[in-house]
Amino acid sequence: MRHRLLLLLCACMLASAGADAAEFIAVLTGGTSGVYYPLGVALSQIYGKALPEAKSSVQATKASAENLNLLQAGRGEIAFSLGDSLSDAWKGNEEAGFKTPLKKLRGVAGIYSNYIQIVASVDSGIKTLADLKGKRVAVGAPKSGTEINARAILKAAGMSYKDLGKVEYLPFGESVELMKNRQIDATLISAGLGVSAIRDLATAVKMVVVPIPAETVAKINDPAYIAATIPANTYEGQGAAVATVAIENFLVTHEGVPTETIYKMTRAMYENLDQMVAAHTAAKAIKREEGPRHMPLPLHPGAEKYYREVGLLK
DSSP, X not given: OHHHHHHHHHHHHHHHHHHHHHTEEEEEOOXXXXXXXXXXXXXXXXXXXXXXXXXXXXXXXXXXHHHHHHHHTTSOSEEEEEHHHHHHHHHTOGGGTOSSOOTTEEEEXXXXXXXXXXXXXXXXXXOSSGGGTTSEEEOOSTTSHHHHHHHHHHHHTTOOGGGSSEEEOOOHHHHHHHHHTTSOSEEEEEEOTTOHHHHHHHHHSOEXXXXXXXXXXXXXXXXXXXXXXXXXXXXXXXXXXXXXXXEEEEEEEETTSOHHHHHHHHHHHHHTHHHHHHHOGGGGGOOGGGTTTTOSXXXXXXXXXXXXXXXXXX
8 A cells, every 4th residue: 555655645746746847847047238138038928828827037147158058957948059159069169158068959940031230430540350459348148059159250360369459358348338428449248130239339329330341251151150240320429331141040958858748848939929019120031931931959849749730741
């Protein structure tokens, strides 16, 4: 009898643990002044309706690298990440913040592209990448996707952090505040076009968007980096188009999240893209047909089920 009671108790505990795991969907985003966060809030609301039995929440983080390490540790169910960070995580690039390959990660969707946007105050005299030498520059939070981008761009331009006058490791909002207070000369922000941090800066300080020429992009020698353009008038006072770099963003999960959960989450996002666009215009670039493409790691079975259902995978 005792043996049967013990087995019954264990079965109940396992069932309870499984139920608890399915009841929480933590959406890992980035800083609150970036694009990941408002899109994450929209996703959380979408998931809340599509999976009424689940409790969905949003977590502000240092973005890509932190998100991927948290997923590997099972401390989140879905996260935003830049493509180069995701590739580094899957391979295990220690310099990018991944001591070992994060093989529990699984892909959900390619979404929109980040644009590397280097903005400087007009008073700083910075007009080109070379002009950053000796200047005070914010490069993003430590080991964030933005900071990894900063290293790559400077290296392609023949520079490193040693060439800068001062390096600040700060998220978007804080770097913009320092620029407003004339405490730094420039900041590099990797985000969707029209990011609120730069819009806010443009209303307070006369600024210039520093071009990243196509020939510099080619020297990065990474397929994740694509030559692109920031259209004219994206920001106040930016009267001309500016050459830059684009990097695709991805939604990522881990192998421990149930297939049916990820299937419902993937379907719900594509069926409610209007809510994503309402949260941030960067979501206008999310296309279902692009979802399974360019993925630098295996798709989660739940996402794969959805893409097969809609005819994007055979």
